[in-house]
Amino acid sequence: MNPRQASTGVGASPVLRGGALALLAAALFGLSTPLVQRFGQGLGAFSTAALLYAGAALVALFQRRGVAVEAPLRRSDVPRLLAMVAAGAVVGPVALAWGLQRTSGASASLLLTLEAVFTAGLAWRWYGEVLDGRVKTAVALLLAGGALLVIDQGLTGQVQLLGLLAVAVATVAWGVDNTLSRGVAERDPGQVVLAKAALGASVTTAIGFAWGEPLPALPAALALLAVGATGYGLSLRFYLLAQRHFGAARTGSVFAFAPFIGALGAFALGERSASGLLLAGGVLMVAGVLIHLAEDHGHEHDHEAMDHEHAHAHDDGHHLHRHEPMPAGPHSHPH
Secondary structure, X not given: OOOEEEEOOOOXXXXXXXXXXXXXXXXXXXXXXXXXXXXXXOOOHHHHHHHHHHHHHHHHHOOOOOOOOOEOOOHHHHHHHHHHHHHHHHHHHHHHHHHHXXXXXXXXXXXXXXXXXXXXXXXXXXXXXXXXXXXXXXXXXXXXXXXXXXXXHHHHOHHHHHHHHHHHHHHHHHHHHHHHHHHHOOEOHHHHHHHHHHHHHHHHHHHHHHHOOOOOOHHHHXXXXXXXXXXXXXXXXXXXXXXXXXXXXXXXXXXOOHHHHHHHHHHHOOOOOOOHHHHHHHHHHHHHHHHHHOOOOOXXXXXXXXXXXXXXXXXXXXXXXXXXXXXXXXXXXXX
C-alpha cells in the first residue's frame, strides 16, 4: 500500500455499515444484562461467566469464513489475545455476574455506559485517536450520570452499592478489552471470538470448580448458554467488524447505547426500582452518548506505508493492487 493523503471524513457507506454493526452489537449485549441477572440468580459468578463464554464459543464455531477470506490470527497476537481474555472474558463477566446479584438491574445496565468512557480514553491514550471538546463534555456527562447512580444505590443500602461498584469494575475491564481488540480487528472475527471465548470459558470453569461453586440446573445453564451465544458471541463479532469501519472510539460511542437497551429490558422483565436519581442519571448518560456521537472527526492526516493483512475486495475503491490471477470477491493476504 502506498502512502497517501487522506481525510478521515469517510464516505457514507463505511460509516453507515460500521454504525449499524455497532448498534446491533449494542442491542445484543444490552439485552443480555437483565437476562444474566434473571437466569444467574443463585449461581456462582465464575460459573455464570463460564456459561456465557461457552455459549459465545459455540456460536463462533459456526461463524468461521476461512483463511482464504479472513486474515488468521498470528503468533504475535497471542499476548494481546491473552490480555483480552483476562480483562474481557474473566474479570469483566465475573464482576458483572457478581454485581447483578446484588444491585438493581436497571442501575447496573445504565452504569455500563461508563464502558464508553474508558474505551474512548484508552483509544486516545494508546492509539492517538482525537477526542475533541464534545467528547470531553460527553465524558463529563457520563461520569456525572454514573455518580448519580452510585449515590442512588448507596442510599438503598450497602449491598446494592457494592454490587454497582462491581459493575463499575466490569466497565473498566471491558474498556481495556475493547481497546486491545483494536489490534486484532483486521483478523478473522470468528477466530478471535472462538479463541477468546474458549479460553475465557476454560479459565472461569476451572476457577469455579476450584472455588467450589455449585453446578447450575439444566434450564439455567441452557438459558445462559443462549445469552452468551447472542449477547457475547455475536455481539463481539459485530463489534470487531464495526471497528474496521470507523475506529475504536466511535464504535465504543455507538456501543454505549447498550446500557439503555438493557435498562429498558430490565423494566420489561418487571423491574420497578426506578427513582428520581436513577432517571436523572439516565438522562445525563443519554445526553453524553448523543454528544459523543456528534464528534467532528474530519481532520486530515497521512496514512503511512505499512505491511498488514485483512479481508478486502478490489471493488472498494481503496485496494487497487493487482494479482495474477485476480481473485473474485473478498479475500485476505499480506499487502
